[in-house]
Amino acid sequence: MSLTTSQAMARFLQDLTATDYQKTSIIEARKNRVVENLNEAFPKTSDLPFSRAVLMGSAAKNTIVRPMDDIDVLAIFSNENNAWNAYRWDSKSFIYRVRRAYDGLEAAQVGTRGQAVRVFFQNGGHVDIAPVFSHGHDRYGLPDGTGGWIYTAPTVANAWFAGRNAELGYNLAPLVRLLKKWNNAHSKRFRSYHLETIAATAFKTLGSSRQGGLASFFEWAPNHIDVTDPGGQSGSLSGYLTWLSRPDALQALRTASERASRARDAEAVGDHAEAKRLWRIILGDSFPTS
Secondary structure, eight states: OOOOHHHHHHHHHHHHBOOHHIIIIIIIHHHHHHHHHHHHHSOTTSSSOEEEEEEEHHHHHTOOBSSOOEEEEEEEEOOGGGHHHHHTTOHHHHHHHHHHTTTTSSOSEEEEOSSOEEEEOTTSOEEEEEEEEEOSTTOEEEEOSSSSEEEEOHHHHHHHHHHHHHHTTTOHHHHHHHHHHHHHHTTTOSOHHHHHHHHHHHOSOOOSOHHHHHHHHHHHGGGGTTOBOTTSSSOBTTTTOOTTHHHHHHHHHHHHHHHHHHHHHHHHTTOHHHHHHHHHHHHOTTSOOO
16 A cells, blocks of 8 residues: 555655664764774873763754764863963864874774864764864864864754754654755755754744644745854854855745645645655655655
8 A cells, every 4th residue: 555645754754864773883882982082092191181072963963864974073172281272373283183193093084174073984974073172161162174263062052952852842853854855855055053953943833744844844944044053153054155055045945845835735635646746856766655
């Protein structure tokens, strides 16, 4: 028997959600490996003592989607032994020193990406390690890629998202996972953090209907493009959208809204084949239509 639209959406969401095994044996295990490596390279007696690591990004918010590629880890260094004074005018030296700590380790390849150290694993995937100095009150100094520093409060932003997810009946994280598949299927116009924050801001209430949540998001999101950083450090999160890419992003939302509305209408009259066809266009070729 062919799946209903709701059944197809539920299967699609299940297939893109990280499994318990992946959460523990891949995500948590790789974060723990970062801790082991950095504790060994930068013990408390070091002139650059490592403090702790925190999962960041999609892995921390439970919005990561399969197939999993990268995991973000915040590597926090303390100012013990006056470490900050040695690097306050030269964040490049700081990040390259963290990069050198991985020389000769088990990773297949290690690179530096301006603000993070990327560690590739032999069995696939990678971890982006963002080394930061703690400045207290959940505020951190992060290399800006040019030798200076920017300030960030990702743990504050994570807590804010978790609070919104709870307020919305824990329906926010699943919706964001679906939105990431839409974004991936349509030129990745939105950065992940921006997309998550738009979704967390747009809803006052959110039910368990994934189709309804997606349709409402696509309708309302254009009014929330210029959301600000919930961590309170970066201002508007839409600054990366140029005068060319911003209209394209808004048009992508309008097109998705029109298709979602048609899909909802088709489902309402029992035309699940047409509804699933439209959701497949919206969410990508892995959406089930049988």
